Amino acid sequence: MSKTNSPEEKNATRVFDAETLRRALRRMAHEIVERNRDLSVLVLAGVPNRGVELSERIAAELEAIGKVRVPTGVIDVSMHRDDVGQRASLPVVRASKLPLPLEGKTIVVVDDVLFTGRTCRAALDAIRDFGRPACIQLAVLIDRGHRELPIRPDFVGKNLPTAQGERVRVRLEKTDNQEDAVWLMKG
Amino acid sequence: MSTRWERKDLLGLRELSPEEIMLVLETADAFKEVGTREVKKVPALQGKTLVNLFIEPSTRTRTSFELAAKRLSADIVNITASASSLTKGETLKDTARVLEANHADIIVLRHSSPGAPQFLAGRVGASVINAGDGAHEHPTQGLLDSYTIRQKKGSVAGLHVAIIGDILFSRVARSNIFALLKLGAQVTLVGPSTLVPRVFEELGVAVSHDLESVLPTADVVNLLRIQHERQRKEYFPGLGEYIRLFGLTKERARFLKPDCLIMHPGPINRGVEIDSDLADGAQSVILEQVTNGLAVRMAVLYLCGGIANR
Numbered sequence: 001m002s003k004t005n006s007p008e009e010k011n012a013t014r015v016f017d018a019e020t021l022r023r024a025l026r027r028m029a030h031e032i033v034e035r036n037r038d039l040s041v042l043v044l045a046g047v048p049n050r051g052v053e054l055s056e057r058i059a060a061e062l063e064a065i066g067k068v069r070v071p072t073g074v075i076d077v078s079m080h081r082d083d084v085g086q087r088a089s090l091p092v093v094r095a096s097k098l099p100l101p102l103e104g105k106t107i108v109v110v111d112d113v114l115f116t117g118r119t120c121r122a123a124l125d126a127i128r129d130f131g132r133p134a135c136i137q138l139a140v141l142i143d144r145g146h147r148e149l150p151i152r153p154d155f156v157g158k159n160l161p162t163a164q165g166e167r168v169r170v171r172l173e174k175t176d177n178q179e180d181a182v183w184l185m186k187g
Numbered sequence: 188m189s190t191r192w193e194r195k196d197l198l199g200l201r202e203l204s205p206e207e208i209m210l211v212l213e214t215a216d217a218f219k220e221v222g223t224r225e226v227k228k229v230p231a232l233q234g235k236t237l238v239n240l241f242i243e244p245s246t247r248t249r250t251s252f253e254l255a256a257k258r259l260s261a262d263i264v265n266i267t268a269s270a271s272s273l274t275k276g277e278t279l280k281d282t283a284r285v286l287e288a289n290h291a292d293i294i295v296l297r298h299s300s301p302g303a304p305q306f307l308a309g310r311v312g313a314s315v316i317n318a319g320d321g322a323h324e325h326p327t328q329g330l331l332d333s334y335t336i337r338q339k340k341g342s343v344a345g346l347h348v349a350i351i352g353d354i355l356f357s358r359v360a361r362s363n364i365f366a367l368l369k370l371g372a373q374v375t376l377v378g379p380s381t382l383v384p385r386v387f388e389e390l391g392v393a394v395s396h397d398l399e400s401v402l403p404t405a406d407v408v409n410l411l412r413i414q415h416e417r418q419r420k421e422y423f424p425g426l427g428e429y430i431r432l433f434g435l436t437k438e439r440a441r442f443l444k445p446d447c448l449i450m451h452p453g454p455i456n457r458g459v460e461i462d463s464d465l466a467d468g469a470q471s472v473i474l475e476q477v478t479n480g481l482a483v484r485m486a487v488l489y490l491c492g493g494i495a496n497r
Contacts, residue, residue: 076217079229079259084493085292089191092213093489095220129226 011186015142015160015168018180024157025054028139029061031155036106039068041134043102045075047111047123048094053175054141055110073098075109077122102131108155112170114140117151142182144168160184192490196308196315199324200365208366211486212334218489219482221258231489232261237293238286239265241318242279245297247453248318248327251477252295255484261293261492279303283311293492296320314491322356327487328452329362331480333370335472336407338479339448344371349401351377351433352411352460354387355422359411359452364390375401378433381422398433402442409450410435410460426459435461440470448472 016024036042039062046055055072062070078084078093098107109123120138127136139155144162162168167185171178190206200208221229237256241249249265256263266286277285283294293314296304301323308315319325337343348367354360354376364387367374374392376383385394395401402408413429423429430436435449440462443449449461449471457463466473 078217079221079231079489081231084231084489085235088494089193090490090493092210093217093486095217096224097220125230129221129224129229131225 016182050112080122102133117149214486218485232259235292241297325358329366331483346406349405
């Protein structure tokens with residue numbers, strides 16, 4: 001993988017750099033506080049891989065705003081996907097880890113890109129295996145449209161109109177060991 | 188982990204790369220976590236049909252595969268030798284093709300003939316998982332033993348593992364040897380020269396006929412069951428002599444490092460391979476092997492059964 005900040009492919013447009021990405025996360029944290037008056041029942045659940053780092057970064061922003069440490073967890077969706085058996089190879093399955101019990105909690109599912117909505121659907125099913133939270137919300141860094149299911153995000157870093165064949169590439173400091181950036185890649 | 192799983196079958200560990208073995212172990216980590224959930228069942232193999240085709244008797248392995256399949260939401264059918272048309276003269280290949288005509292997606296095969304799973308895998312579209320073929324391989328046992336060692340010791344690399352007992356007739360020993368060497372362990376086989384011939388050294392392991400000289404440096408001792416059903420007189424002098432020379436007795440256990448793991452694939456012959464108290468003692472991880480076996484088999488079924496069939 002290239003260490004440089006710009007993708008090899010031509011026709012790539014930068015959507016976020018490190019500074020704008022940080023500001024987007026901070027704004028999302030403010031919106032989460034606005035929507036959820038009681039931060040003590042909040043749990044952030046990151047979807048691997050990049051949702052996990054994003055959930056930790058949002059938790060850090062929430063701590064700066066509300067002076068409370070919101071617990072974070074991991075919700076892996078591989079076992080709940082609806083395309084198992086249709087893929088030539090499978091995504092690596094990771095262990096889910098949520099602060100239990102979930103009863104009475106508000107779970108904010110955090111992912112990098114919202115596209116068809118199928119990952120989020122799988123996350124909802126996976127969370128159900130751990131308990132029955134009072135409420136589930138969805139936070140995504142990029143909403144690129146093209147939903148295939150009736151799912152909408154509650155908190156969005158950026159609405160990014162895309163063509164079906166385009167790709168959104170997210171790079172994060174810890175996960176990818178390079179500077180934060182989001183790119184839109186043509187076909 | 189950039190390795191991807193692209194095999195429809197799991198026939199043995201000899202042909203797997205170290206990366207593929209690690210992928211199974213890491214996938215098993217995720218499935219072990221499923222056992223801690225309020226709902227211990229995931230829909231990963233929903234709609235798939237798994238057939239446990241056990242031509243040789245087994246309770247532990249068959250039960251483990253059955254529970255693994257159920258936790259993955261697959262539908263499951265158990266066929267044992269006595270209940271199958273094999274007793275009516277049907278060939279293994281025809282049995283498997285009939286199963287496939289019934290839309291079986293995964294066939295878990297236990298058979299007394301080495302190579303039976305390979306034979307099937309090349310002839311049916313379904314995934315074939317080897318659950319033990321004669322004295323050849325028992326890959327899921329090798330994987331769950333490596334998983335248990337990795338869980339307890341952090342890593343397999345650099346450890347000294349002693350495999351003790353009936354190596355010659357043991358598919359568990361072979362699968363363990365392949366996995367442990369690929370993961371960087373040092374392996375010593377211990378037992379009477381009739382059951383542990385020097386020819387095993389060609390695999391890259393050490394061979395010893397003196398248990399007490401091996402125990403002090405071992406990080407893990409894996410005691411294999413004396414397989415009475417496979418024994419013939421010329422290989423095995425007598426139980427009394429075996430216990431005296433190769434049984435893990437309380438007196439011998441004093442030679443072990445305090446943190447040495449004691450493993451056994453089961454079923455245990457208490458008082459033969461291992462003293463009864465040691466089998467239940469603090470160093471024993473025998474029951475954890477069983478728990479881990481479930482997670483490892485879920486991982487194997489998910490990986491082999493989850494990829495698109497061509």
